[in-house]
Amino acid sequence: MENQDLKRVGLKVTLPRMKILEILEMARPRHLTAEDIYRLLLESGEEIGLATVYRVLTQFEAATLVQRLHFEGGQAVFELARGHHHDHIVCSECGHVEEFYDEVIETRQKVIAREHGFEIRDHSLILYGNCQHENCPYRNVE
Amino acid sequence: MENQDLKRVGLKVTLPRMKILEILEMARPRHLTAEDIYRLLLESGEEIGLATVYRVLTQFEAATLVQRLHFEGGQAVFELARGHHHDHIVCSECGHVEEFYDEVIETRQKVIAREHGFEIRDHSLILYGNCQHENCPYRNVE
DNA sequence: ATGTATGCAAAACATTTGCACCTGG
């Protein structure tokens, strides 16, 4: 099925691209750095270069198969596009990420952009905080 | 007056720090990269190293004298803190930046964070689009 | 076959750090 995805966007169906797509589909959490993906590839026995990972991710981004996000901390994270837009809440302590979509915020953004004479193309909304997630190693720590 | 600012946050009043503060105060647009500031310092005849610019900006950020923002494109931009929180709209074509504050969005963010069990600390909201600003070289270009 | 993709190593960036020297209080 994903072969179709690749062909559809004009990319040859190659092993590195299929494996990277597979990892992006399977991975939980869904948000991975290029380095994460590279490591997962090595762990699953694939001999794929880090440069290829970056190249493929950039192509996938151009084809809107993946989304590149810039959380705090320098490295970009990549997430498989699943059709529906959403924003993110990131735990500053453990890195846990939650997704959300809020119609009120989306609408206000459009209004604000229009008020400022902008034709809005895209936006980045990231909330940073402390989660109470059961897996957060910092949970309830003072 | 800015000397007071520096002393208040426990930093010695040195020439590089004062000059950088001055540039952040004078600069229009208000949003500058470290490299921008470095260049402006050189242009005004100051022999200040880029490493110092980064060090000073990081200290200013820690002291909440400046805010560091991550727009698209790798380099961070710095802006003098002026007491009131605001978010940004950035023109993808010309780089023009506008600021805005929206109570509805602020409120929704808090509610959403609470719903997800997060104690919100901070957020980053950036709208990307095309401005119709008179200085935008891409204005009305198809 | 042939245009693309890949791997590797090297380059390119933005940013940080080590260290000897300088400077503000």
Next chain:
DNA sequence: CCAGGTGCAAATGTTTTGCATACAT
């Protein structure tokens, strides 16, 4: 005087690129 600040060069971490080889169609 001396803790803290600075300049320079070198190191770091992430991402990109050049090039020779390998692969998909």
